[in-house]
Amino acid sequence: MRRVLAYLLRIGGTAAIVAAVVVQVQRSITNEEAGTGEVEFVVQNFFSFFTIESNVLAAVVLFVGIFTLSKRGESRGWSMIRAAVTTYMATTGVVYNLLLRGIELPQGATVPWSNExxxxxxPAIIVLDWLIAPGRRPLKSTALWGIIAFPILWAGYTLARGVLVLDPRTNVAWYPYPFLDPNISPNGYFSVAFYIALIAAVIGVVGAGVLWVSRLRRRTA
Structure with missing residues (x-):
């Protein structure tokens, strides 16, 4: 029964994420074509959001997972990848629903159902998949370093891109989130460093929970 439910989750989740990403990027391209025409830059910006990158990774993991369910147990490396993506998506869901749910979306720029x-x-699908899908391997606490690595690399990429690549529409640096922009943060890079450390800490806590779940079945046995 769990295997059947996992199949349905992975097939449905893959389709939903791909559809949501494609529809939203199409909307962004259409809006930009009607505006200043900097489509390439807008597409680069779109795929520079942590939420989008996490969802793309989630779609890949769910899609590949469709074909691994027939195996008795997945490799430890694949369980590590699943754990990392589950952490990123869970963090995205928690932060959005606790802090950003009440913020009004830009009219005409965001596709409401895609955003949802x-x-x-x-995030709910990927977390549920981690909880119920058979085959995951127990992971040690040291795997947390691997989980935290990607968000830190993403933050480094974001800061470097903001300095090196100016928005051709405004001729100013572009950052996906205001709290990562040292030009508008109260204390410049000190504020940015604080937020990066805070994000790493949140991801670390969520990741620790994900790793604990991976060991839960063995502990119960």
């Missing part, structure tokens, strides 16, 4: 899929439905 990427921030609510997809």
């Amino acid at each position: 899929v990427l921030h609510v439905i997809a």
Whole structure:
């Protein structure tokens, strides 16, 4: 029964995430074509959001997972990848629903149902998949370093891109989130460093919970 439910989750989750990403990027491209025409830059910006990158990774993991369910047990490396993506998506869902749920979306720029899929439905699917799908391996606490690595690399990429690549529409640096922009943060890079450390800490806590779940079945046995 769990295997059948996992199949349905992975097939449905893959389709939902791909559809949500494609529809939203199409909307962004259409809006930009009607505006200043900097489509390439807008697409780069779109795929520079942590939420989008996490959802793309989630779609890949769910899709590949469709074909691994027939195996008795997945490799430890694949369980590590699943654990990392589950952590990123769970963090996305928690932060959005606790802090950003009440913020009004830009009219005409955001596809409402796509936003709901990427921030609510997809995180729920990937977490549920981690909980019920058979085959995951128990992971040690040291795997947490691997989970935290990607968000830190993403933050480094974001800061470097903001300095090196100016928005051709405004001729100023572009950052996906205001709290990562040293030009508008109260204390510049000190504030940015604080937020990066805070994000790493939140991801670390969520990741620790994900790793604990991976060991739960063995502990119960």
